[in-house]
Amino acid sequence: MATSIRDVAKAAGVSVATVSKVLNGYTTVNEQTKEKVLKYVKELQFRPNLAARSLVGRRSMTIGIFLTTGLVHPFFTRILAGMEQALQARGYDLIYLARMSLGKEISLVQHCQSRNVEGVVVFGFQHENADFGELIESGLPAVFIDLDICEGRAGYITSDNREAMERAVAYLADLRHCRLAYIGGIKDSYADLHRLAGFQTGLARAGISYREEYRIAGDFTREAGYLAMQRLLALPEPPTAVLCCSDMSAIGAIEAIREAGLSVPEDISVLGFDDIELAEYIQPALTTIRQDMTTIGRRAVELLDELIVDEKLAPPEVIVPTELVVRQSCGPAKV
Structure with a gap:
């Protein structure tokens, strides 16, 4: 079992800086090196000290999710399952941002600032009931699900x-x-x-x-x-x-x-x-x-992480393919 990042670097034959970049999700590490580092992270059962990482890099390693659909909606539960995959892989915690805080309605940006989140996933809003101008102007990284906002540091992911x-x-x-x-x-x-x-x-x-x-x-x-x-x-x-x-x-x-x-x-x-x-x-x-929906949730977190890590990254526009599942509720029309 590895007790430090140096153990992983030694086993993988790379520098400590390279291991650090892989663990923090930097896109500058080539895929082959990344896979080798992650292989030894798993084999050595290395658990990075997230508190130390956030102090050194001044990162909270926390993202928020803001939604209107409700946590029990069957669509959301599968999106959340996908999000959890990416959250664990990239070392983030997730916080649910309610529309009210301490009995007072506050803006999404204010809420994000009060919770010290590095970015936010937004889901369940419609065009006619959503005004995200303040969020976009704030520069806070954001990924929208099923809402085609692509501006500043905010992008979206949706099904085709x-x-x-x-x-x-x-x-x-x-x-x-x-x-x-x-x-x-x-x-x-x-x-x-x-x-x-x-x-x-x-x-x-x-x-x-x-x-x-x-x-x-x-x-x-x-x-x-x-x-x-x-x-x-x-x-x-x-x-x-x-x-x-x-x-x-x-x-x-x-x-x-x-x-x-x-x-x-x-x-x-x-x-x-x-x-x-x-x-x-x-x-x-x-x-x-x-x-x-699982892929949508996973990719939403991955895209948000990429926006957080690279401030110059163009906002993503991702469309996920669908599949027609044929069962018994459709049949030939009566002639």
Whole structure:
């Protein structure tokens, strides 16, 4: 077991400075040397003294997360799992930044300063309810999830929402559906705008007309999906397939279809978005777009660390691919 950084440097055949750079996440060390150092860190069971590192480098080794979705949301729990992987690998602690502190609402920048965080991950905000001008002007490194802010030292990471919906429409068109509805998320939110654009592009490519009455706004919840589906079923010509902006909305839509005495997918096909754990176990199992939420969480921390370490680094714009997961909730349209 190594007791000091010198033990690791000696075993790896590199300088103490090189080991220090690897442990602090510097990007100037080549990949082969980095892998060798980390190999001996693991073999020698070396545990860096984070308190000493923060004192010497005047770093807190703490980042914050600011969100509105709630810690129990199924989407967030998988993002957090990915974040934890990168936090452990890079030696950071994570602090949750509440919107209120000691009963008083304070700005995000003030909160970050009071907690001495080196950067912040922001998640769950929509364009219409978010003003991050002060954060961007402050120069504090920030990475936004599902919010396309790229300015100063703030960048973002998101799923490829447009392409995902285009592929979903193509899949349903191949099943001979031509009356396709869209149950959205919060209207004009980043995710909703990009998924709706993908939905409309997919329809155009398949030669299917877009019908405004088939677009219903929601808020990503089961309740919103249920109510939206009721409105669609009340139309003179209901859709034969419904694409939902979230799995929870899709679950609500399936409930409404069943209550109306109809079946999924025999009467109406339903397709979700996210691939939460529950999607595989409901009946029928949900066909959905899988977001790689673990990768999004891990990369958010990695990107933030890179911004913290390199003040001249251009803000990142990262789009993560999705996957269509075919299960039992979609079937051929009735001819």
